[in-house]
Amino acid sequence: MTMTSSDTANDPLLESIAELSTRPTKKLDHLPGDYGMPVFGNSFAILKNARAFNHRMQAKFGTVYRSSAFFSRVVVFADADAAQYALMDKEQNFSSSKGWFMLKHLLPGGILVRDFANHRKHRRPLQLAFKSQVMAAYGDRLNRLIQEGLEEWPTDKEFLFQDHIKSLLLDNAATVFLGAELGEESKKLNRAFVDLIGGIVIFMHRRIPGTKFDRAMRGSEYLKDWLHERIDERRSSSATDIFTSLCHLADDPENGMSAQDVVGHTLLILFAAHDTTTSTLSTMMSVMAEHPQWQEAVREEMLAVEGDSLSFQQVADLPVTDRVFRETLRCFPAVFMIPRRSIRAFEYQGHKIPANTLIHVGIDQIHRSEKYWTNPNQFDPDRWLPERAENKGHPFQWIPFGGGAHKCLGFKFADMQVKIFLFHLLRNYKIEAKKGKKFSIDLLPIPLPSDKLPVTMTRLR
Numbered sequence: 321m322t323m324t325s326s327d328t329a330n331d332p333l334l335e336s337i338a339e340l341s342t343r344p345t346k347k348l349d350h351l352p353g354d355y356g357m358p359v360f361g362n363s364f365a366i367l368k369n370a371r372a373f374n375h376r377m378q379a380k381f382g383t384v385y386r387s388s389a390f391f392s393r394v395v396v397f398a399d400a401d402a403a404q405y406a407l408m409d410k411e412q413n414f415s416s417s418k419g420w421f422m423l424k425h426l427l428p429g430g431i432l433v434r435d436f437a438n439h440r441k442h443r444r445p446l447q448l449a450f451k452s453q454v455m456a457a458y459g460d461r462l463n464r465l466i467q468e469g470l471e472e473w474p475t476d477k478e479f480l481f482q483d484h485i486k487s488l489l490l491d492n493a494a495t496v497f498l499g500a501e502l503g504e505e506s507k508k509l510n511r512a513f514v515d516l517i518g519g520i521v522i523f524m525h526r527r528i529p530g531t532k533f534d535r536a537m538r539g540s541e542y543l544k545d546w547l548h549e550r551i552d553e554r555r556s557s558s559a560t561d562i563f564t565s566l567c568h569l570a571d572d573p574e575n576g577m578s579a580q581d582v583v584g585h586t587l588l589i590l591f592a593a594h595d596t597t598t599s600t601l602s603t604m605m606s607v608m609a610e611h612p613q614w615q616e617a618v619r620e621e622m623l624a625v626e627g628d629s630l631s632f633q634q635v636a637d638l639p640v641t642d643r644v645f646r647e648t649l650r651c652f653p654a655v656f657m658i659p660r661r662s663i664r665a666f667e668y669q670g671h672k673i674p675a676n677t678l679i680h681v682g683i684d685q686i687h688r689s690e691k692y693w694t695n696p697n698q699f700d701p702d703r704w705l706p707e708r709a710e711n712k713g714h715p716f717q718w719i720p721f722g723g724g725a726h727k728c729l730g731f732k733f734a735d736m737q738v739k740i741f742l743f744h745l746l747r748n749y750k751i752e753a754k755k756g757k758k759f760s761i762d763l764l765p766i767p768l769p770s771d772k773l774p775v776t777m778t779r780l781r
């Protein structure tokens with residue numbers, strides 16, 4: 321589904337977005353920066369070490385510079401002021417849908433690929449699917465699923481943490497997001513979903529049989545059909561899953577959501593939640609294996625919780641775990657940069673940015689900047705203690721969940737899911753990596769341990 325004329329009618333902003341050319345502008349020579357090699361731009365340097373490359377560019381050209389990579393020219397916004405300017409977007413200069421153009425075919429109609437009035441109209445009702453009462457019900461389900469899932473993980477022998485967490489989170493998503501039964505049904509949905517996300521970060525979005533993109537389109541079609549077939553039945557269901565919550569929202573004529581919108585939003589939410597949480601739990605486990613004192617501190621806090629499960633209310637009262645979670649997301653933000661496209665020419669800090677410029681808000685650069693953090697490359701959860709409060713310098717110095725109109729809708733869900741997982745894992749098991757192991761995280765396309773994190777789990781009780 322693309323935006324229809326009724327979505328854009330009489331809205332000059334939406335009309336101007338619809339009129340932008342598909343390819344972003346190349347006319348950026350007047351800005352400081354470096355396009356790198358012909359054709360490939362800076363792609364190889366970025367693939368070799370994105371963080372070091374960004375650091376070099378910023379040192380040479382400042383915090384607003386032009387670059388070129390993966391066949392696009394881009395302007396990077398690399399400090400908290402620039403991030404605030406772009407994400408708060410008071411002057412309405414930036415389109416999210418044209419920034420996230422790679423989602424256009426596979427996740428049409430999702431909330432991230434909507435802008436301005438059209439985005440606000442859909443975001444308001446979607447927020448209801450994340451309000452406290454519903455969150456508490458999702459939390460109950462997550463406790464049961466995670467506890468049962470962990471029972472099946474191997475003990476006393478090495479396994480790849482990343483593969484296991486990915487598959488556990490897919491099972492969680494099939495039931496908590498879609499309300500599917502575990503078993504054959506969830507396996508088919510998981511396969512379709514894995515195919516779908518496999519087709520997003522690739523260059524050729526043309527449907528040729530046998531390609532990744534073709535598999536992704538088939539995955540997307542399977543999921544859409546599955547959702548469409550169930551909308552009517554879910555409208556009268558009292559089940560507590562995200563898809564059913566959205567079906568109820570669509571019943572209210574005030575929300576103006578069609579069946580097609582419900583399907584688009586459900587798929588986008590699945591996508592927005594999955595890789596990000598897989599990345600966060602994998603990097604968090606990696607830092608806790610590297611710094612076992614933090615694993616111990618989180619375990620102690622979890623053991624002090626009364627009861628056999630962690631409720632949505634209890635999640636808010638885990639200060640040590642919260643510091644480790646925040647620090648992990650500072651060091652390894654699951655969304656490395658946020659893309660936007662300028663919908664008109666504007667000037668920022670003396671730089672003239674043309675219309676149709678691809679902008680990258682450099683989250684990782686901001687999170688690793690000495691301007692806001694002492695020893696930014698050090699993993700130090702205590703920087704979040706109230707007496708140090710390093711996070712209080714600038715409202716946009718820690719933005720793993722973005723900011724402004726498109727700020728992550730699921731950040732409380734992610735926070736709850738991560739903490740429920742750690743509750744069941746660390747109360748019952750010790751998790752260790754081989755002695756002398758080197759810990760390393762690949763940053764792109766999303767931060768993940770380079771070796772999928774081989775670990776051994778030992779039962780504690």
Ligand code: HEM
Binds near residue numbers: 592597654730
């Ligand atoms: C640690 C895990 C997560 C991280 C780091 C994360 C990060 C982000 C970021 C940076 C954005 C803003 C994108 C932009 O402005 O272009 C975003 C948007 C979004 N996220 Fe998350 N996310 C996480 C988990 C989740 C979960 C679990 C859900 C749903 C259950 C979710 C749903 C969404 C949605 C629907 C949006 C789009 C909001 C809009 O366009 O209005 N996210 N997320």
